[in-house]
Amino acid sequence: xxxxxxxxxxxxxxxxxxxxxxxxxxxxxxxxxxxxxxxxxxxxxxxxxxxxxxxxxxxxxxxxxxxxxxxxxxxxxxxxxxxxxxxxxxxxxxxxxxxxxxxxxxxxxxxxxxxxxxxxxxxxxxxxxxxxxxxxxxx
Amino acid sequence: xxxxxxxxxxxxxxxxxxxxxxxxxxxxxxxxxxxxxxxxxxxxxxxxxxxxxxxxxxxxxxxxxxxxxxxxxxxxxxxxxxxxxxxxxxxxxxxxxxxxxxxxxxxxxxxxxxxxxxxxxxxxxxxxxxxxxxxxxxxxxxxxxxxxxxxxxxxxxxxxxxxxxxxxxxxxxxxxxxxxxxxxxxxxxxxxxxxxxxxxxxxxxxxxxxxxxxxxxxxxxxxxxxxxxxxxxxxxxxxxxxxxxxxxxxxxxxxxxxxxxxxxxxxxxxxxxxxxxxxxxxxxxxxxxxxxxx
Numbered sequence: 001x002x003x004x005x006x007x008x009x010x011x012x013x014x015x016x017x018x019x020x021x022x023x024x025x026x027x028x029x030x031x032x033x034x035x036x037x038x039x040x041x042x043x044x045x046x047x048x049x050x051x052x053x054x055x056x057x058x059x060x061x062x063x064x065x066x067x068x069x070x071x072x073x074x075x076x077x078x079x080x081x082x083x084x085x086x087x088x089x090x091x092x093x094x095x096x097x098x099x100x101x102x103x104x105x106x107x108x109x110x111x112x113x114x115x116x117x118x119x120x121x122x123x124x125x126x127x128x129x130x131x132x133x134x135x136x137x138x139x
Numbered sequence: 140x141x142x143x144x145x146x147x148x149x150x151x152x153x154x155x156x157x158x159x160x161x162x163x164x165x166x167x168x169x170x171x172x173x174x175x176x177x178x179x180x181x182x183x184x185x186x187x188x189x190x191x192x193x194x195x196x197x198x199x200x201x202x203x204x205x206x207x208x209x210x211x212x213x214x215x216x217x218x219x220x221x222x223x224x225x226x227x228x229x230x231x232x233x234x235x236x237x238x239x240x241x242x243x244x245x246x247x248x249x250x251x252x253x254x255x256x257x258x259x260x261x262x263x264x265x266x267x268x269x270x271x272x273x274x275x276x277x278x279x280x281x282x283x284x285x286x287x288x289x290x291x292x293x294x295x296x297x298x299x300x301x302x303x304x305x306x307x308x309x310x311x312x313x314x315x316x317x318x319x320x321x322x323x324x325x326x327x328x329x330x331x332x333x334x335x336x337x338x339x340x341x342x343x344x345x346x347x348x349x350x351x352x353x354x355x356x357x358x359x360x361x362x363x364x365x366x367x368x369x370x371x372x373x374x375x376x377x378x379x380x381x382x383x384x385x386x387x388x389x390x391x392x393x394x395x396x397x398x399x400x401x402x403x404x405x406x407x408x409x410x411x412x413x414x415x416x417x418x419x420x421x422x423x424x425x426x427x428x429x430x431x432x433x
Contacts, residue, residue: 089267124359
């Protein structure tokens with residue numbers, strides 16, 4: 001994929017989230033911008049202020065939360081990776097559905113009852129039988 | 140009177156025709172032609188509504204005195220054209236903007252969380268088998284790890300072919316068009332069966348691409364595999380119904396449409412589509428040509 005500025009920003013946000021998630025156990029209070037910069041920014045040759053801007057943007061998007069710690073902010077991930085994944089699948093996808101429901105072209109299946117699943121399997125079995133019979137007939 | 144004919148045509152195509160057409164499930168076996176037929180129904184309805192008031196113009200200029208007797212028809216035509224114009228503009232703007240912003244936000248989250256597969260594919264670490272695509276310039280096919288764990292490699296191939304077919308044929312634009320028209324129609328006239336039917340046809344078309352790639356049986360197994368996978372706690376906001384999945388399996392094989400060979404039926408549907416779109420155009424042209432039935 002071409003490295004457009006937008007992609008680089010996405011990669012940076014990703015790296016920051018990654019860092020906040022993995023360091024959560026060791027630093028439950030979160031990381032300061034300085035700490036994030038040390039861990040994520042230095043390798044990439046990014047300025048301290050770049051990380052500051054990115055973290056600020058991410059907190060506006062609700063991805064991270066921050067708390068005052070003396071003169072600095074401490075940033076934590078708003079939710080764990082697993083939580084955010086479920087949220088992405090449920091909530092955001094629900095939004096995608098929402099009032100533009102059918103526009104989303106989704107392939108979730110309904111909370112189906114066991115009977116309905118049985119019917120589905122029966123339809124499959126029928127199709128399989130039909131097709132193997134077809135193969136035998138033509139060979 | 141041509142204005143009246145246009146008004147009647149718009150109403151027919153907005154209300155009874157889609158409801159009747161949704162009941163003719165046999166056309167699902169010719170999904171491409173059926174989709175064109177649905178699209179022309181919607182286009183013809185919109186055109187008839189938009190042309191109703193303009194069609195009255197030459198007739199008004201020609202004979203002002205007749206205004207006294209026929210003002211109700213003119214009022215209806217003006218109202219219809221006015222309402223449909225405004226509602227289409229509002230709905231188009233709203234649906235388009237909404238959809239793009241939700242999609243963008245969703246794509247950003249996917250990019251933040253998912254691991255990258257080949258090309259546009261992204262994999263989310265989640266047990267529910269799910270596959271969908273995010274259309275647009277920065278398009279994505281999103282799979283969950285649950286899908287990969289659950290399906291065999293060739294079933295996965297079928298799923299990918301299905302999603303790529305959606306992206307390649309820009310099925311999202313077809314759905315967007317229908318959603319815009321759907322929301323432009325006043326609530327008491329609109330029918331969600333039409334939208335559902337169009338959605339199913341799009342799925343059937345994408346399934347056909349999957350069948351070409353992986354075969355009928357494999358595609359059917361993939362559909363069922365996605366259907367009876369583990370479900371997370373809490374209700375999913377949107378899920379396809381099992382009934383739709385069953386319908387898709389039954390439609391994988393194609394076959395005759397209303398007893399006719401599929402190509403013949405498709406040709407008939409294309410012809411009907413042309414007639415439908417030509418109808419409002421013809422009526423408008425006749426109105427301007429000064430044609431007036433005795």
